[in-house]
Amino acid sequence: MAGLYIHVPFCKSKCTYCDFCSYPSEIQKAELYFACLYKELKHRAQQLKGKVIKTIYFGGGTPSFVEPKYIYGALKQIYTCFNVSKEAEITLEVNPGTIDESKLKVYKNAGINRFSIGLQSANSETLRIVNRIHNVEDFKNAVTLLKGFNLSIDVMIGLPGETQEDVINSLELATSFSSVKHISLYALKAEEGTPMFTKYLNGELLSDDEVASIYEASCKYLSQKGFNRYEVSNFCKEGFHSRHNLNYWKRGEYLGVGVGASSFLDGKRFTNTESIDEYTKCLLSNKFAEVFIEEVNLEDAKGEYAMLALRTSFGINFNEYKKEFESDFLVDFSEPIKKNRAYLDISESTIKIKDEYLYVQNSILVDFINF
Amino acid sequence: MSSTVKQNIRNFCIIAHIDHGKSTLADRLIEMTGQVSERDMEEQLLDSMDLERERGITIKLTPVRMLYKAKDGNEYIFNLIDTPGHVDFTYEVSRSLRACEGAILIVDASQGIQAQTLANVYLALDNNLEIMPVINKIDLPSADPESVAKEIEDVIGLDGSNAPKISAKTGINIEEVLERIVTDIPAPKGDENAPLxxxxxxxxxxxxxxxxxxxxxxxxxxxxxxxxxxxxxxxxxxxxxxxxxxxxxxxxxxxxxxxxxxxxxxxxxxxxxxxxxxxxxVENPVDAPFDGYKKAQPVVFSGIYPLDGSKFIDLKEALLKLKLNDASLTFEPDNSTALGFGFRCGFLGLLHMEIIQERLEREFGLDIITTAPSVSYIVHKTDGTVLTIENPTKLPPVVEIDYMEEPVIKANIYSPPEYVGAIMELCQEKRCVFEDMVYIDSKRVKLNYTLPLNEIVFDFFDGLKSRTRGYASFDYDISGYKRSDLVKLDILLNGDMCDALSIIVHKEKAYARGRAMAERLKDVIPRQMFEIPIQAAVGGKIIARETVKALRKDVLAKCYGGDITRKKKLLEKQKEGKKKMRKLGSVEIPSEAFMSILKIDSDN
Structure with missing residues (x-):
C-alpha cells in the first residue's frame, strides 16, 4: 500500500506566514503545469507497480483555487495508471473563499470524499491581517456547502494579535459543525523570507511559553468536544484519523507528484524542484524533475521510524517495528530509552512519549536519531 | 670572522603597537632585500601561526636574516628579531631586546604613540638599545606626521624630526628605512677571540x-x-x-x-x-652569565577538559606537542567530579590561556571545556603546614585553614586624562590600592596601582576597556603575596555541587559575585525538560538562587507534506547543538558556560 500526494502550487494570494511552494502570479501556467503533472503520474506509475493506493491528497497552494477540471483530470489519470483501493481516502485542501456548488459537483464526480478546510482563525480581522482571502462567513458557507463529507479544519496558534480566547473561539466554531471530524492545530512558525519573519524579528509574536499555554488549553477544549489528540498537531473524533498523514508517521511509502513534492519509495527519498518552469521543462523533455535523492540506510531508517512514530499518541508498536526491521526496538534504542525513561510511557507492546511531554518532544527525539 | 665583517652586521627588532604595521614593515624589508621571492611571499611572513596572522599579534619570535647592499657600496647583514606585543609576553620581549643593538620604533602617523609601545620603548632603553623612530601609515587621509614627530620628541625625548615617514603598506620610503638601519643602528661589539x-x-x-x-x-x-x-x-x-x-x-x-x-x-x-x-x-668556559635571567612562571591556572571524556589521551598528546614549543605552558592531570579527567594548566596570562585554548581547538580539532581561571593561593593551615593551591576544589575545609595569601601585582595603567575618574572607580571596585599618578604629557596619564591578581582574572581588562572606550591599556608585574580574607564560592545545579564552577573570591565580594554568577548561568543554561535551580553557596550557606524554567515548547509543529528530510535536518541541527553540551548530573550545560561566569561586570 502507498499514499499519493499531488501538489497544486497556485494561490489567489499569498498569506503572510506562508513559505510553501505556491505562486499567486503564475496561474496562467496551470494548463501546462497540469499537463506535465499528468505526464509525471503516468511515468511514475511504473515505480508503484503492484502497490495499492490507499490515500490520495491534493495539497497546495490552494487546490480549490484552480479550475476543478484539473483536479478531475488528475484523478482520472490516477485511476487509469494506478491501482487505487475502493475505500481510498481522497482529500482536497480547500480555501473557504474559493469553493462553490459547481466546483463541488466536479470534485464529487472525481471521487473526492474528504475536504481539509483552512480556517486558521474565526476572527475576520486576523484573517485580513495575515492576508487570507476569506472571512468567517465564507467559512461557514463552505462548511454548509460541504455538509455530509468528512471534513477537517485547520486552525493556527500564534497568529498576530491573537489571544487564547481567539484560538478557543476558532475551535468552537470549527467543532460546531457535525461534519467536522478532524482538527489540525498548528503553531505559527515564522519562516525566513516571509513577512511574518519581520514581525518575529521585531518581537511582535507570541513567546514559546505563551504558545504552549494556548496549546494546552486547546488540547483540553478539544478533548471536551470529543476530539482526541493522536499526533502533536492533529485531533479527531474516534475513527476519523487522517489516513494519509498516518501513513507518513508510520513511515509508509508515498509518491509525491508536482513541484516541491517529496516521495518515499523503495527505501529512497526524493523531492521535486520547486520551480514550475524547471518542472515543466524537465517533464516536456521526458525527465523527472528531482532535485534531491537520498538513499536511507538501515540505521537512519530506524531513527526515522522512531522520530515519526513518537510524534503520535500510539507511539511505537514493538511487533510492527520487529516486522519492519527484524530487530527489537528496546534493544536497538536501549540507550535513548534509558536516558529519557522519565518522559516515556512503556507498556508490554508499545512505547510512547508521555502526553505532557509531547510538545517538548524534540529534546527527546534528538536522542533517538543518529543521522 | 674579521672585524670589518662584524662592522657590517645590524641586529635590531621592531617595536610597535598592535596594528601599527610591524609585520607589514617586516614583510617589506624582507621583500626589498630579496630574501623571499614575491611569489612565495605570504602576507606577514613573521607571524607563522594562523592564529597570529588572524589576530594580528605575534606570539612566537621568528628572526630573519637579510642581505642589504647599501648606498655606501658595502653589503650588510640585517638580523631582524621579532618581538611579541602583549603584556603576557613581556619577558619574551626583554629576551629578544637583549639580542639586539637597536630597535625600530613604528609610530602610527594618525594615532601617535600608544601605551604598550611606550612600555616597550622604556624596556629597550633599559637594554641600551638605539631607538630609530619611523612614522608609518602616512598614506592615510588622517595622517599627521608632523605632530606625531613632535610627540616622539615630547614623550620619549628622541628627535622625531628626521624620522623616515613611510607607508609600509604601499611601500613609500622603505629604502630610507634600510639606509637608516645601516647608519643609525650600531654594529655589534664583542670579541671573536674571547671564549664563547x-x-x-x-x-x-x-x-x-x-x-x-x-x-x-x-x-x-x-x-x-x-x-x-x-x-x-x-x-x-x-x-x-x-x-x-x-x-x-x-x-x-x-x-x-x-x-x-x-x-x-x-x-x-x-x-x-x-x-x-x-x-x-665547556672546554673554554666563561665566568658569569648575562644578567636578567628569569624563569617564566605561570600565573594564571585553569582546568582544561575534553568535551568528550574519551578524548583525554588526545588532549594529553596535544598539550605535549604544544609544550614542545612553549616552555612556559605547564600542565598536570586533574580530575573533576563534574567534568571527569582533564588537566590543570598554568599560563603566563589570560591571553596566553586563550591562545592555548584556541590552538587546541583549531590545530588539534579538540572540543574542550576550559574552567574559570584561577591564580595560585598560599594556604596556611592550622596545623602549621603551608600549601599552594591553584585549583579552588583543592582548598582544605574552612576549619583547617588558619589564613590565606593571594598574589598581588603592580599595575601600570596608561590612559588619556579624561578617563582617570572612570579608571579610579573601577580600581576601587577591584580592591586596588592607589600608588601614584604621573602625567606623561598633556594627553596621557600613567596610574600605578597594586591589586590582587585575582581581580585581573575576573574581567578587569574588559571593564577597563569598556570604561575608557578602549583608550586605556595596562601592564603588570607580580610583586608578591598578601594575606587576604578569601572564601570558596560554590555553585549548585539542580541541588548538586558543580566543582568545575567553584571559585575563590574575597569574602566581601562573595555575595555580589555569587548573585551575578547565578544570574549569568541562568542566561547561558538553556531551558530543559525540568526546572533547574541554580544556587550559589559559601561554606554550605546559600547566598543566591535563580531558576531555569522548564522547557514548554520544542516541537516541529507542522509536518510538511511528507518532507521528512527537512524535519530530519532540523533535528540533526538541534542534535549538533546538544553535542556541544556537557552533562552535569541531569543538567546539560553549554561548554562556554564555564568561562562565561567571568564575564560579569560586578556592578551589573
Missing part, C-alpha cells in the same frame, strides 16, 4: 633536528663539534649544526661574535635548556 658566550633568546622543537636554539653570539664563536653547556643546566650537548634564518634555516660553518643564528645539538627536550640562559663552551 651566547644568549639563548628562543627555541622550538623540530621533529628531525630536535630542539633548535635561537642564539645571539656575544663573544667567541660556535661551530659543529663545539661542546656547549648553559648556566642553569648540567647537561652538555655537542653542536651538530649552526646556521642562520633566511627565514628558513640555512647552515653555515660557524656563528661568530655579533651574529644571530641557530644551533642544533640533538637536544631532546625543550625543557633541557631554558630560554634566556647563557650558553658557553
Amino acid at each position: 658566550k651566547a644568549l639563548i633568546f628562543d627555541s622550538y622543537y623540530d621533529n628531525f633536528k630536535g630542539v633548535i636554539l635561537f642564539v645571539r653570539v656575544a663573544d667567541g664563536s660556535v661551530k659543529e663539534g663545539t661542546k656547549i653547556k648553559t648556566f642553569m643546566s648540567d647537561k652538555v650537548f655537542e653542536v651538530v649544526e649552526v646556521g642562520t634564518f633566511n627565514p628558513e634555516l640555512r647552515t653555515k660553518p660557524s656563528l661568530d661574535a655579533g651574529e644571530v643564528g641557530y644551533i642544533a645539538a640533538s637536544i631532546k627536550s625543550i625543557s633541557d635548556i631554558e630560554v634566556g640562559d647563557t650558553l658557553f663552551d
Whole structure:
C-alpha cells in the first residue's frame, strides 16, 4: 500500500506566514503545469507497480483555487495508471473563499470524499491581517456547502494579535459543525523570507511559553468536544484519523507528484524542484524533475521510524517495528530509552512519549536519531 | 670572522603597537632585500601561526636574516628579531631586546604613540638599545606626521624630526628605512677571540633536528663539534649544526661574535635548556652569565577538559606537542567530579590561556571545556603546614585553614586624562590600592596601582576597556603575596555541587559575585525538560538562587507534506547543538558556560 500526494502550487494570494511552494502570479501556467503533472503520474506509475493506493491528497497552494477540471483530470489519470483501493481516502485542501456548488459537483464526480478546510482563525480581522482571502462567513458557507463529507479544519496558534480566547473561539466554531471530524492545530512558525519573519524579528509574536499555554488549553477544549489528540498537531473524533498523514508517521511509502513534492519509495527519498518552469521543462523533455535523492540506510531508517512514530499518541508498536526491521526496538534504542525513561510511557507492546511531554518532544527525539 | 665583517652586521627588532604595521614593515624589508621571492611571499611572513596572522599579534619570535647592499657600496647583514606585543609576553620581549643593538620604533602617523609601545620603548632603553623612530601609515587621509614627530620628541625625548615617514603598506620610503638601519643602528661589539658566550633568546622543537636554539653570539664563536653547556643546566650537548634564518634555516660553518643564528645539538627536550640562559663552551668556559635571567612562571591556572571524556589521551598528546614549543605552558592531570579527567594548566596570562585554548581547538580539532581561571593561593593551615593551591576544589575545609595569601601585582595603567575618574572607580571596585599618578604629557596619564591578581582574572581588562572606550591599556608585574580574607564560592545545579564552577573570591565580594554568577548561568543554561535551580553557596550557606524554567515548547509543529528530510535536518541541527553540551548530573550545560561566569561586570 502507498499514499499519493499531488501538489497544486497556485494561490489567489499569498498569506503572510506562508513559505510553501505556491505562486499567486503564475496561474496562467496551470494548463501546462497540469499537463506535465499528468505526464509525471503516468511515468511514475511504473515505480508503484503492484502497490495499492490507499490515500490520495491534493495539497497546495490552494487546490480549490484552480479550475476543478484539473483536479478531475488528475484523478482520472490516477485511476487509469494506478491501482487505487475502493475505500481510498481522497482529500482536497480547500480555501473557504474559493469553493462553490459547481466546483463541488466536479470534485464529487472525481471521487473526492474528504475536504481539509483552512480556517486558521474565526476572527475576520486576523484573517485580513495575515492576508487570507476569506472571512468567517465564507467559512461557514463552505462548511454548509460541504455538509455530509468528512471534513477537517485547520486552525493556527500564534497568529498576530491573537489571544487564547481567539484560538478557543476558532475551535468552537470549527467543532460546531457535525461534519467536522478532524482538527489540525498548528503553531505559527515564522519562516525566513516571509513577512511574518519581520514581525518575529521585531518581537511582535507570541513567546514559546505563551504558545504552549494556548496549546494546552486547546488540547483540553478539544478533548471536551470529543476530539482526541493522536499526533502533536492533529485531533479527531474516534475513527476519523487522517489516513494519509498516518501513513507518513508510520513511515509508509508515498509518491509525491508536482513541484516541491517529496516521495518515499523503495527505501529512497526524493523531492521535486520547486520551480514550475524547471518542472515543466524537465517533464516536456521526458525527465523527472528531482532535485534531491537520498538513499536511507538501515540505521537512519530506524531513527526515522522512531522520530515519526513518537510524534503520535500510539507511539511505537514493538511487533510492527520487529516486522519492519527484524530487530527489537528496546534493544536497538536501549540507550535513548534509558536516558529519557522519565518522559516515556512503556507498556508490554508499545512505547510512547508521555502526553505532557509531547510538545517538548524534540529534546527527546534528538536522542533517538543518529543521522 | 674579521672585524670589518662584524662592522657590517645590524641586529635590531621592531617595536610597535598592535596594528601599527610591524609585520607589514617586516614583510617589506624582507621583500626589498630579496630574501623571499614575491611569489612565495605570504602576507606577514613573521607571524607563522594562523592564529597570529588572524589576530594580528605575534606570539612566537621568528628572526630573519637579510642581505642589504647599501648606498655606501658595502653589503650588510640585517638580523631582524621579532618581538611579541602583549603584556603576557613581556619577558619574551626583554629576551629578544637583549639580542639586539637597536630597535625600530613604528609610530602610527594618525594615532601617535600608544601605551604598550611606550612600555616597550622604556624596556629597550633599559637594554641600551638605539631607538630609530619611523612614522608609518602616512598614506592615510588622517595622517599627521608632523605632530606625531613632535610627540616622539615630547614623550620619549628622541628627535622625531628626521624620522623616515613611510607607508609600509604601499611601500613609500622603505629604502630610507634600510639606509637608516645601516647608519643609525650600531654594529655589534664583542670579541671573536674571547671564549664563547651566547644568549639563548628562543627555541622550538623540530621533529628531525630536535630542539633548535635561537642564539645571539656575544663573544667567541660556535661551530659543529663545539661542546656547549648553559648556566642553569648540567647537561652538555655537542653542536651538530649552526646556521642562520633566511627565514628558513640555512647552515653555515660557524656563528661568530655579533651574529644571530641557530644551533642544533640533538637536544631532546625543550625543557633541557631554558630560554634566556647563557650558553658557553665547556672546554673554554666563561665566568658569569648575562644578567636578567628569569624563569617564566605561570600565573594564571585553569582546568582544561575534553568535551568528550574519551578524548583525554588526545588532549594529553596535544598539550605535549604544544609544550614542545612553549616552555612556559605547564600542565598536570586533574580530575573533576563534574567534568571527569582533564588537566590543570598554568599560563603566563589570560591571553596566553586563550591562545592555548584556541590552538587546541583549531590545530588539534579538540572540543574542550576550559574552567574559570584561577591564580595560585598560599594556604596556611592550622596545623602549621603551608600549601599552594591553584585549583579552588583543592582548598582544605574552612576549619583547617588558619589564613590565606593571594598574589598581588603592580599595575601600570596608561590612559588619556579624561578617563582617570572612570579608571579610579573601577580600581576601587577591584580592591586596588592607589600608588601614584604621573602625567606623561598633556594627553596621557600613567596610574600605578597594586591589586590582587585575582581581580585581573575576573574581567578587569574588559571593564577597563569598556570604561575608557578602549583608550586605556595596562601592564603588570607580580610583586608578591598578601594575606587576604578569601572564601570558596560554590555553585549548585539542580541541588548538586558543580566543582568545575567553584571559585575563590574575597569574602566581601562573595555575595555580589555569587548573585551575578547565578544570574549569568541562568542566561547561558538553556531551558530543559525540568526546572533547574541554580544556587550559589559559601561554606554550605546559600547566598543566591535563580531558576531555569522548564522547557514548554520544542516541537516541529507542522509536518510538511511528507518532507521528512527537512524535519530530519532540523533535528540533526538541534542534535549538533546538544553535542556541544556537557552533562552535569541531569543538567546539560553549554561548554562556554564555564568561562562565561567571568564575564560579569560586578556592578551589573
